Amino acid sequence: MLSQNFMLEKDPLSLERIRQILVRLEDTIIFDLIERAQFAHNPRIYIRGSFEELRDMGFDGSWLEWFLKEIETFHARARRYTSPDEYPFTSNLPDPVLLPLAFPKILHPNTVNANPSILSFYTRSIVPRISRRATLALAAIKRSNGIIGDEEYEDDGNYGSAATIDVEVLQAISKRVHYGKFVSESKFSANPSAFVPHILNPNPAALEALITKPEVERKLLQRLRKKAATYAQEFSSDGDAIPNPHLNGSAKIDVDGVVELYESYIIPLTKEVEVDYLLHRLDGLSQEEIDALMAQS
Numbered sequence: 170m171l172s173q174n175f176m177l178e179k180d181p182l183s184l185e186r187i188r189q190i191l192v193r194l195e196d197t198i199i200f201d202l203i204e205r206a207q208f209a210h211n212p213r214i215y216i217r218g219s220f221e222e223l224r225d226m227g228f229d230g231s232w233l234e235w236f237l238k239e240i241e242t243f244h245a246r247a248r249r250y251t252s253p254d255e256y257p258f259t260s261n262l263p264d265p266v267l268l269p270l271a272f273p274k275i276l277h278p279n280t281v282n283a284n285p286s287i288l289s290f291y292t293r294s295i296v297p298r299i300s301r302r303a304t305l306a307l308a309a310i311k312r313s314n315g316i317i318g319d320e321e322y323e324d325d326g327n328y329g330s331a332a333t334i335d336v337e338v339l340q341a342i343s344k345r346v347h348y349g350k351f352v353s354e355s356k357f358s359a360n361p362s363a364f365v366p367h368i369l370n371p372n373p374a375a376l377e378a379l380i381t382k383p384e385v386e387r388k389l390l391q392r393l394r395k396k397a398a399t400y401a402q403e404f405s406s407d408g409d410a411i412p413n414p415h416l417n418g419s420a421k422i423d424v425d426g427v428v429e430l431y432e433s434y435i436i437p438l439t440k441e442v443e444v445d446y447l448l449h450r451l452d453g454l455s456q457e458e459i460d461a462l463m464a465q466s
């Protein structure tokens with residue numbers, strides 16, 4: 170959740186400061202992925218109806234969706250989702266037991282929520298790629314030696330641990346992607362007249378071209394690769410780095426998989442959120458208010 174002082178900063182829409190928050194979220198996401206990589210894929214936990222015990226309770230979602238529902242229900246009652254940077258995956262959550270914190274109105278009212286896309290790409294593309302990558306080679310050796318069968322290679326039974334970490338990763342990716350709204354508001358506020366014509370006559374491509382900063386993306390992917398390779402290092406008891414030849418040098422996670430997560434999913438979805446937010450940025454404004462925005466350079 171945003172600390173209140175973020176919102177009370179003298180310039181909460183400073184693009185530099187918002188970008189610093191995105192950089193910090195890289196660390197959270199990488200370390201959460203390293204944790205998830207310690208367990209097998211466990212595809213069963215992403216398939217609806219695959220646990221009779223949940224069906225018997227009248228829940229028809231997947232094991233992971235059950236974890237999300239239970240965890241987000243508790244967090245909703247603790248007012249987590251009254252913060253403008255928190256978006257739940259579960260709908261119909263209960264009201265908070267506490268009154269909401271008084272956040273200043275920074276974002277224009279909107280209903281943009283990319284969590285269904287995040288849940289889909291994470292379970293379909295990311296988990297299969299990074300899970301057990303750290304021990305994949307060892308698991309493959311064990312399987313070839315008959316120590317484990319095909320079943321255990323993909324399913325180690327750690328359904329609770331895997332889903333608990335999945336929820337952490339999903340919440341961090343969701344926060345990161347939806348920060349695109351603050352980025353978008355910052356860019357819009359700095360030069361509204363550049364955006365207004367493409368909102369009045371909806372032109373997503375023109376809006377995406379305005380918000381896209383290729384050099385920022387290039388530096389991000391370069392930094393991310395270095396971070397993942399460094400954070401994923403394994404060290405001996407006396408502190409020497411131990412390379413893992415089975416994982417192109419990294420001991421704990423598939424570094425290429427982390428970079429691909431950002432390049433193919435997180436960055437494109439963040440830009441989608443930025444554009445969707447902009448397309449509704451003038452909703453509810455009077456003609457005078459729009460004219461005043463156009464008059465700003």
Ligand SMILES: C=C(O[C@@H]1C=C(C(=O)O)C=C[C@H]1O)C(=O)O
Pocket residue numbers: 188349352380381382383385386389435436437439440
């Ligand atoms: C988030 C921004 O907007 C866009 C999205 C980026 C991302 O998701 O990392 C980076 C640069 C821009 O193309 C930004 O300008 O910082």
